Amino acid sequence: MADNLRQPLTDYDLSQPLPPDASGLRQGLSSYGDAHFSLFLRKAFIKALGYSDDALSRPIIAIVNTYSGFNPCHANVPQLIEAVKRGVQLQGGLAIEFPTISLHESFATPTSMFLRNLMSMDTEEMIKAQPCDAVVLIGGCDKTVPAQLMGAISANKPCIHLVTGPMMPGSHNGTRIGACTDCRNNWARYRAGTIDIEEIATINDELAPTSGTCGVMGTASTMACILVALGLMPLKGASAPAVSSARLRISEETGKLAVGIVKNELKPQKLLTRESFLNAIIVLQAIGGSTNAVVHLLAIVNRHPDVAAAITLDTIDEIGKHTPMLVDLKPSGDNYMTDFHNSGGMQALLYELRPLLYLDATTVYGKTLGELMDSTAFRPVPRNLPGHCIHPFYEPLYPCSSLVVLRGNLAPNGAVIKASASKDRRLLQHSGSAVVFADSADLARRIDDPSLEVTAESVLVLQNIGPIGNPGMPEAGLIPIPRKLAARGIQDMLRISDGRMSGTAGGTIVLHVSPEAADAESAFGVVKDGDTIACNVAERRLELRLSKKEIQERIQERIRQDRARKVTQIHTRGYLGLYLQTVGQAHEGADFNFLTAKGS
Numbered sequence: 071m072a073d074n075l076r077q078p079l080t081d082y083d084l085s086q087p088l089p090p091d092a093s094g095l096r097q098g099l100s101s102y103g104d105a106h107f108s109l110f111l112r113k114a115f116i117k118a119l120g121y122s123d124d125a126l127s128r129p130i131i132a133i134v135n136t137y138s139g140f141n142p143c144h145a146n147v148p149q150l151i152e153a154v155k156r157g158v159q160l161q162g163g164l165a166i167e168f169p170t171i172s173l174h175e176s177f178a179t180p181t182s183m184f185l186r187n188l189m190s191m192d193t194e195e196m197i198k199a200q201p202c203d204a205v206v207l208i209g210g211c212d213k214t215v216p217a218q219l220m221g222a223i224s225a226n227k228p229c230i231h232l233v234t235g236p237m238m239p240g241s242h243n244g245t246r247i248g249a250c251t252d253c254r255n256n257w258a259r260y261r262a263g264t265i266d267i268e269e270i271a272t273i274n275d276e277l278a279p280t281s282g283t284c285g286v287m288g289t290a291s292t293m294a295c296i297l298v299a300l301g302l303m304p305l306k307g308a309s310a311p312a313v314s315s316a317r318l319r320i321s322e323e324t325g326k327l328a329v330g331i332v333k334n335e336l337k338p339q340k341l342l343t344r345e346s347f348l349n350a351i352i353v354l355q356a357i358g359g360s361t362n363a364v365v366h367l368l369a370i371v372n373r374h375p376d377v378a379a380a381i382t383l384d385t386i387d388e389i390g391k392h393t394p395m396l397v398d399l400k401p402s403g404d405n406y407m408t409d410f411h412n413s414g415g416m417q418a419l420l421y422e423l424r425p426l427l428y429l430d431a432t433t434v435y436g437k438t439l440g441e442l443m444d445s446t447a448f449r450p451v452p453r454n455l456p457g458h459c460i461h462p463f464y465e466p467l468y469p470c471s472s473l474v475v476l477r478g479n480l481a482p483n484g485a486v487i488k489a490s491a492s493k494d495r496r497l498l499q500h501s502g503s504a505v506v507f508a509d510s511a512d513l514a515r516r517i518d519d520p521s522l523e524v525t526a527e528s529v530l531v532l533q534n535i536g537p538i539g540n541p542g543m544p545e546a547g548l549i550p551i552p553r554k555l556a557a558r559g560i561q562d563m564l565r566i567s568d569g570r571m572s573g574t575a576g577g578t579i580v581l582h583v584s585p586e587a588a589d590a591e592s593a594f595g596v597v598k599d600g601d602t603i604a605c606n607v608a609e610r611r612l613e614l615r616l617s618k619k620e621i622q623e624r625i626q627e628r629i630r631q632d633r634a635r636k637v638t639q640i641h642t643r644g645y646l647g648l649y650l651q652t653v654g655q656a657h658e659g660a661d662f663n664f665l666t667a668k669g670s
């Protein structure tokens with residue numbers, strides 16, 4: 071390619087047709103009807119930026135810039151881009167950055183998940199539209215990595231990921247604290263009256279003391295670890311702090327590797343196989359990863375035409391049964407991502423998990439995972455050092471199934487619970503009387519009402535926060551403990567919803583009930599106060615103790631009442647209209663049906 075383009079005059083030779091499989095700047099020409107003129111015009115415009123013909127003859131590595139003033143998790147992106155460019159140039163490529171949508175958890179209403187599919191469309195279409203040979207995807211905050219990977223798989227140009235990296239922990243009264251497990255813990259203490267308003271304000275200053283993603287095993291850290299397991303990111307790429315020099319060296323390495331994946335033609339639909347995804351699920355279970363990652367992984371899998379049918383929600387549960395949880399990080403454990411990094415990070419974890427991994431899976435290094443592990447110098451970190459948080463394979467923190475899939479008449483298509491994050495393990499086998507909230511507004515209105523009829527044995531049910539019921543499926547599944555019970559020291563209850571929960575949160579919380587309450591046929595949508603709900607995690611069961619006949623009668627009654635609502639949804643305009651008409655259920659990843667590999 072480079073030799074070809076170093077003779078620019080041939081680009082204007084009308085007797086020589088431009089090759090249909092052109093690369094670099096010559097690929098994907100804008101349509102002016104005359105291909106030579108289209109290339110002539112493109113080169114005229116890009117020279118306005120000062121590029122020489124030599125520079126324009128190189129493999130073009132596009133860098134997706136997700137910097138945004140509204141995204142503190144991505145505050146270091148400009149420095150990372152400079153380091154990636156250095157790596158690309160060291161290998162003889164030309165790096166060109168371009169922007170896409172950027173999403174931060176706290177700055178997207180109604181919730182960042184509402185916009186994940188939009189970001190994936192933006193990423194896919196801009197990768198396809200612009201003349202690049204490979205793409206470096208710089209993401210980090212929760213929805214950005216899945217959105218980028220979904221888009222990149224669909225675009226199917228060689229891609230490599232770089233995450234912004236986790237933030238450092240802060241400190242309060244001599245105790246380390248960090249976003250966002252400690253945001254929630256301390257807010258719960260404040261609600262219960264354990265700490266006062268001055269103290270909660272002081273804590274607020276220390277929860278996010280540096281740029282970077284949440285410093286626990288939340289969704290961002292989970293997705294970063296998954297990227298390494300998928301073979302799409304350097305081995306140390308998941309855990310190096312956002313503000314470290316290591317993060318910049320990883321960025322430089324990423325730039326170098328990006329040129330290599332062009333030479334090796336490592337398109338994501340070729341690099342990623344069923345085995346790559348099985349490795350990702352093994353890691354997800356071993357880190358006690360975020361429940362959100364289950365939804366994202368299924369959306370990612372369903373973008374891949376050759377893998378979509380081979381990986382389902384049940385695959386995640388099955389792998390969990392044989393995978394020990396080894397990483398002691400909040401919210402399931404006690405430590406922070408800096409501890410994970412200092413314990414050897416993903417390199418150390420993969421070495422522990424080696425007996426389970428599919429070592430023939432390919433990586434962006436152009437080697438298999440097994441070859442990569444064999445060729446990488448790795449010295450285990452002594453286990454007795456303070457903060458060491460990776461358990462040996464045979465001495466796990468939690469024996470297996472950190473994430474469990476439940477089924478039953480309440481969730482025929484499945485629901486997910488992070489069993490390892492339960493604060494009261496007795497609740498993993500529990501039946502109780504339902505206290506039902508119709509939606510988030512109803513919850514906010516009544517949860518702290520002193521007259522609410524609720525006990526510690528009740529099952530709190532929150533309906534209508536699923537993909538359609540509350541577009542974006544907000545992270546409202548962490549239903550707060552009613553204040554009158556929290557004040558008595560109750561810290562956990564069985565809670566069930568069709569929504570999501572932050573990966574940084576914990577408790578005995580069943581999420582992603584499918585079909586969601588807003589689906590006219592949903593049994594979850596017809597649960598009433600006083601119904602008995604039984605959950606048995608060991609047996610994977612989630613049951614509404616009602617006869618099939620009674621459930622059906624309630625559903626039919628509801629269908630009669632719901633007709634008007636469906637018509638309203640169909641006539642909603644804009645992105646919300648597109649979302650409501652095409653979004654899928656959680657058990658398939660909540661992607662838009664026309665974006666999946668099989669199409670609508």
Ligand code: FES
Nearest residue numbers: 143211283284290
């Ligand atoms: Fe960005 Fe937590 S808010 S990773």
